[in-house]
Amino acid sequence: MFRESRVKTKDSYKIQRLLKILLFLYVFFPFRVKILAGVQAYMLYGIELVLLGLFLSELYYNKLQRKVLYPLLFFIVTFLFLMALSLFLPLIRGTGDLTYFTRYFTTLKKIIVSFGIVYLCEDLRDFLKLFLAGTTIYVLCTVIMLIPAIHAIYADIVVIQDTSVLDYQYLHTARFYTRIGLQGFSGFGWSFRCTFSVAVCCCEYIMKKFGFSKWEMMFYGIINLLGTVFYGRTGTIIAIACIILTACYQLCIQGKGHLILSLGGAALIVILVFLYNIEHIQKSASLGWMFEGFINMAQSGKFSTNSSTYIMDRMFVKVPLETFLFGDARYTAANGSYYMGTDLGIMRPLLFWGIGVQIVYYMMPLMLLIPIKRHLHDKHSIFFFGMMMIIMAGFELKGEIVFEFCTVLLGMYLALIRGSYSKRLRIKIRKNYKFGYDQKQSFM
Numbered sequence: 001m002f003r004e005s006r007v008k009t010k011d012s013y014k015i016q017r018l019l020k021i022l023l024f025l026y027v028f029f030p031f032r033v034k035i036l037a038g039v040q041a042y043m044l045y046g047i048e049l050v051l052l053g054l055f056l057s058e059l060y061y062n063k064l065q066r067k068v069l070y071p072l073l074f075f076i077v078t079f080l081f082l083m084a085l086s087l088f089l090p091l092i093r094g095t096g097d098l099t100y101f102t103r104y105f106t107t108l109k110k111i112i113v114s115f116g117i118v119y120l121c122e123d124l125r126d127f128l129k130l131f132l133a134g135t136t137i138y139v140l141c142t143v144i145m146l147i148p149a150i151h152a153i154y155a156d157i158v159v160i161q162d163t164s165v166l167d168y169q170y171l172h173t174a175r176f177y178t179r180i181g182l183q184g185f186s187g188f189g190w191s192f193r194c195t196f197s198v199a200v201c202c203c204e205y206i207m208k209k210f211g212f213s214k215w216e217m218m219f220y221g222i223i224n225l226l227g228t229v230f231y232g233r234t235g236t237i238i239a240i241a242c243i244i245l246t247a248c249y250q251l252c253i254q255g256k257g258h259l260i261l262s263l264g265g266a267a268l269i270v271i272l273v274f275l276y277n278i279e280h281i282q283k284s285a286s287l288g289w290m291f292e293g294f295i296n297m298a299q300s301g302k303f304s305t306n307s308s309t310y311i312m313d314r315m316f317v318k319v320p321l322e323t324f325l326f327g328d329a330r331y332t333a334a335n336g337s338y339y340m341g342t343d344l345g346i347m348r349p350l351l352f353w354g355i356g357v358q359i360v361y362y363m364m365p366l367m368l369l370i371p372i373k374r375h376l377h378d379k380h381s382i383f384f385f386g387m388m389m390i391i392m393a394g395f396e397l398k399g400e401i402v403f404e405f406c407t408v409l410l411g412m413y414l415a416l417i418r419g420s421y422s423k424r425l426r427i428k429i430r431k432n433y434k435f436g437y438d439q440k441q442s443f444m
Helices: 002-028 034-061 066-093 099-120 124-144 148-157 188-207 214-231 233-252 258-276 278-283 285-290 292-300 306-313 321-326 348-376 381-396 402-432
Strands: none
Touching (some): 002 034, 002 099, 002 124, 034 099, 034 402, 066 099, 066 348, 099 402, 124 188, 124 402, 188 214, 188 233, 188 381, 214 233, 233 258, 233 381, 258 292, 278 285, 321 348, 348 381, 348 402, 381 402
């Protein structure tokens, strides 16, 4: 009888866990098919509102110290200030360009989602496990969609969100064949999420703080590295850099060479296989796009892609002093491209409102990242901080990633808050039953 009860409890937990992962996946990757798009949208809004209400009610009934809420309040106030500025500045300057405000409004909706989705998490560890499980499932679905019949069917029924209509054509081309996911065309933002997941696995390898088993860490890391290969070459380069830096950190700081030896052996095998099949890779449009930089390196000794060449050519446009100081209140040009033709994320806010406000803009992720680092209470927490900064800086040299980065960091910080008062409640229960547990919580 007791054994049957334990089995039922374990089965119930597994089912609940699976539902959490699927819900987490759907909220962070809200895919919709044409025939059910309207129903799915209302379902998502309903789920988000319920989760948001539950989380806010928990915050209300659990009195937290002000120092816990200060980073959150500073972030929200700063974000709303910049959002208001993106609305009023074009009106005051007479440009009428509200495309930046539209981006802020879209991000605001994601921030609200972050408040709700955290209700599914017990603490920071749980948030990261659910996040990595979600990105991994997304990549595995892309692997399944490489099957031509499935790819063709899904490319026709998926609703492309927040992108141009031309992306429907991209899904059927060989060059972008691997970039289809549950949300349709998957590019820059999706590559960032996979790269972030790889970086989390690297941090777990060094810090042992997030509760992943060895096999979970390897599985999530490999699958998400594959995701960066599918969705964006920038993410692949940054993810590989994170892995190499992890090996160097382990060797130089921890005095262990296991990872660097393993990477060296794996790299040698990959290079030999790549060189042996380079002609076949060049003939394939999708493989040629994914490995363009490595093909050019093998043939000319220089790592370059059409994208990287474009970035180098348009990295820094000539900015007048007045624009540098105060901006031009323009985010896009008349033809729909970014203002002054630049594609760099680091240049867009500078051209819009100048260097002063741009500094405030880049303070947003730091407002969340620094307290997260402090909470980790680990001698290697600087490694975590460095990894996060590498990701942000690397992606900002390709596009604008601060919005997406802040959304993930906000979820992490909210998970810290929820985990802290959950532990506090458990401590109170133990005290009431005289278990003699009187450990102070550092985050409270």
